[in-house]
Amino acid sequence: MATVPISPDSSPGVVLELLYSLRVKDAMTKSVVTASPSADLRSVQILMRDHAITGIPITEEGRLLGIVSIGDIIGALDSGTMDRQASTVMTNSVVSLDEEMPLSFAVTYFDRYKYGRFPVIDTTGRLAGIITASDILRRLLIALNEEIGRMEQRIAGRQAASEGPVPAMELSFGTTPLDFSRAGNISTRFKKALVERSCPPLVARKAAIASYELELNQVIHSTGGIMRMRIFDDTIEITAQDEGPGIPDVDRAMQEGYSTANEWVRSLGFGAGMGLPNVKRVADGFSISSEMGKGTSVKAVITWGKN
Amino acid sequence: MHIKDLPGIVEAVIVQGVYEDGEIGGGYASDLLSDVMAHAKAKDVLITIQAHRNSIAVAGLVGASAIVICNGRSVPEDMIEAARDEGIALMRTDLNQYEVSGRLWKALRG
Numbered sequence: 001m002a003t004v005p006i007s008p009d010s011s012p013g014v015v016l017e018l019l020y021s022l023r024v025k026d027a028m029t030k031s032v033v034t035a036s037p038s039a040d041l042r043s044v045q046i047l048m049r050d051h052a053i054t055g056i057p058i059t060e061e062g063r064l065l066g067i068v069s070i071g072d073i074i075g076a077l078d079s080g081t082m083d084r085q086a087s088t089v090m091t092n093s094v095v096s097l098d099e100e101m102p103l104s105f106a107v108t109y110f111d112r113y114k115y116g117r118f119p120v121i122d123t124t125g126r127l128a129g130i131i132t133a134s135d136i137l138r139r140l141l142i143a144l145n146e147e148i149g150r151m152e153q154r155i156a157g158r159q160a161a162s163e164g165p166v167p168a169m170e171l172s173f174g175t176t177p178l179d180f181s182r183a184g185n186i187s188t189r190f191k192k193a194l195v196e197r198s199c200p201p202l203v204a205r206k207a208a209i210a211s212y213e214l215e216l217n218q219v220i221h222s223t224g225g226i227m228r229m230r231i232f233d234d235t236i237e238i239t240a241q242d243e244g245p246g247i248p249d250v251d252r253a254m255q256e257g258y259s260t261a262n263e264w265v266r267s268l269g270f271g272a273g274m275g276l277p278n279v280k281r282v283a284d285g286f287s288i289s290s291e292m293g294k295g296t297s298v299k300a301v302i303t304w305g306k307n
Numbered sequence: 308m309h310i311k312d313l314p315g316i317v318e319a320v321i322v323q324g325v326y327e328d329g330e331i332g333g334g335y336a337s338d339l340l341s342d343v344m345a346h347a348k349a350k351d352v353l354i355t356i357q358a359h360r361n362s363i364a365v366a367g368l369v370g371a372s373a374i375v376i377c378n379g380r381s382v383p384e385d386m387i388e389a390a391r392d393e394g395i396a397l398m399r400t401d402l403n404q405y406e407v408s409g410r411l412w413k414a415l416r417g
Contacts, residue, residue, distance in 0.1 A: 181385065184364025188393075191368060201349065201370070208368040209344050216340075269357040274341035281345070 004111070004133050006140070008104040013196070016104075018143045020189065021173055024106050025099035027139035028120045028129035034059045035068070037087035041076045044068050044086050055130075057119050058090045062126040064119050066090030096121045099128045106136055167237075169193065172228035175218040175242075180268060183219045187211040190229045190238070197231065203304055206282040207236050210300040213275040214240035220265055221245075222296070235284075236302045246292040254280065254288075308414055310373045310396050313352065316414050317375055317407045322382050323390040323397035329372055334411045336404045340365045347371055354407045358382050363389040363397075372396065377404045 008019050034057050035044050044056050054070040068090045076082050076089060096119045097106055109118055110133050122128035157166050171193060173186045191208040199207075211227065218225040218240055225242025247253045254276050261271025276298075280286045285301030311328050314321055332350030337343050338357050347353060349370030355362060358380040366374055373396035376382055382399055390397040400407060 180359070180361060183361055184368070187368055188364060205349070205369065212344055212365070212368050213341065268359060268361060269338050269340040269355075270361075272339040272341045274339070274345060278341055278345045 004107045004136050006107060008107045013193070014147055015140070015144070017171060017189075018140060018147065019104040019107060020102045022103040022139060022143060023099065024097050024101045024103060024120055024131060025128065027103055027106070027135045028099065028131040029135055030129045032057060032119075032127060032130045034127065035086050036060065037065055037085065037090075039086045041068070041073060041082045041084055041086060041089065045073045045082070048073065055117050056086075057094075057127055057130065058086050059127050064094060064096065064121065064127045066092045067094050067119065069116075094119060097131060099123070103136060103139070106131055110136075167230035167232050169197070169231040170228065172226055175215060175222070175225050175227060177219065177222060177224050179219060183216055184212060186215050186227045190227075193229070194231070194236065199236075199304070203236070203302060206302045207238060209282045210279045210302065211238050213279045214238065214298055214300070216270060217275050217298075218242050220261055220270055225295070234304050236304070238300045238302070240298045241295065242297075243295045244293060246294055247290040247296055248292060250288055250290050310352075312414075313373060313375070313396070313411075314398055316410050317398075317400050318402055319375055319398035319400035321396065321398045322376075323387045323395070325391050326373070326394050326396040331372065331411075331415065333415065334408060335371070336408045338404075343371075344369060352411060354404050354411070356380050356404065358386060358399075360386045360389040362386070363393055363395060366395050367393040373398065375400055375407050377402060377407055 006015060033047055033051050033053060035047060037058050037060055047056055048054065048070060056068050057064055058066045058068060068086050072089045076084065095113055097109060099120050099122050117130055117132045119127055120129040120131055154166050171190060187208055190211045191204055194204040194207055215227050222242035223244045225240060228239045230237045252258050256277045257273040259271045259273035265271045279300050283300035284303045288298045290296040308331050309328050310326065310331060331352055332348060334352040334354055335343060335347035336354035338355050340361060343353060343365050347369045351371045353366050353371045353374045354377060356377050358376045362374060363386060376399045379399065379401040387397060
């Protein structure tokens with residue numbers, strides 16, 4: 001069966017970043033041809049033929065019950081059982097993907113299970129789409145095109161010696177409010193990118209602390225935002241920009257021990273009121289601006305050379 | 308003293324044992340993750356009751372080499388997975404943070 005000829009372990013950095021930043025929902029086909037469990041195999045076969053597809057999810061009120069593959073149809077043609085209902089021959093224990101998973105998961109699944117397609121389930125457990133190896137390759141090709149476009153612009157910018165330094169590398173990822181299962185992942189990726197670039201351990205540690213605190217602030221307090229790291233020749237710049245709600249009193253937020261986090265968040269060990277002060281302490285340059293209803297933007301700069 | 312010696316000293320059972328054994332530098336006992344971020348050092352043992360995967364992220368970022376979960380708190384599966392991914396030794400003990408800290412201090416400095 002089709003696999004994705006890209007390794008989620010040992011591809012070039014740009015490809016890895018795309019595999020981890022793109023989600024399954026970004027690549028999947030959203031309009032899924034489905035059949036009901038009571039549909040007979042003949043009508044399922046007609047659906048396959050008319051849509052030129054080789055697998056049909058069987059659903060009931062949006063919930064995925066199973067999948068009928070072209071192999072099942074061939075089996076039924078062989079044994080003359082095309083009048084049977086889809087529910088009697090479908091594969092029940094279907095391996096599915098979660099739409100929020102990084103695309104790297106999908107690549108791993110194709111390698112591991114050797115299926116031609118995986119149904120994709122949304123956060124409420126309903127069928128949201130279907131993904132094939134060619135969906136992944138198409139999405140990656142689009143993303144790589146965009147990335148190469150940016151790299152060309154960067155090179156052109158460097159040649160034109162335009163104003164402002166051009167970062168040697170730029171990474172950015174979005175945060176999800178109150179998603180503590182993934183909180184810290186962005187900072188971990190930032191740190192790994194720095195270590196791969198032979199960043200001195202103390203500098204990488206400072207960048208990791210600044211990034212982690214800002215990332216957790218977005219997860220705990222904001223309605224979602226973007227974490228960005230830019231690596232320049234002599235500095236690392238970490239910026240956190242969110243879309244709200246904004247900090248009413250920035251001076252108080254900068255005081256050690258001041259926190260507006262709720263009890264639940266505190267019980268997880270967060271909300272000690274040390275986040276922003278920690279960032280400021282490790283950063284060689286620090287700025288914050290916040291507007292109620294608009295959002296908060298924080299920038300921390302760490303110098304490569306300083307110890 | 309190495310990470311592999313730690314379970315015997317703090318009466319802990321290993322819940323995630325895929326890690327590269329190395330010298331223990333010191334320890335840091337705290338349940339506030341920002342505090343750990345600010346003060347724990349590389350090669351420290353993190354002594355805490357925060358048994359969830361965010362502790363792994365923090366330990367990984369500061370370069371802590373092992374985590375001791377105190378008071379016999381149960382360790383969820385996703386925390387064990389995260390620890391395995393990061394190569395951080397994860398163990399659980401019925402002792403509290405004070406007792407674990409005391410024994411580690413004695414073993415390292417006593």
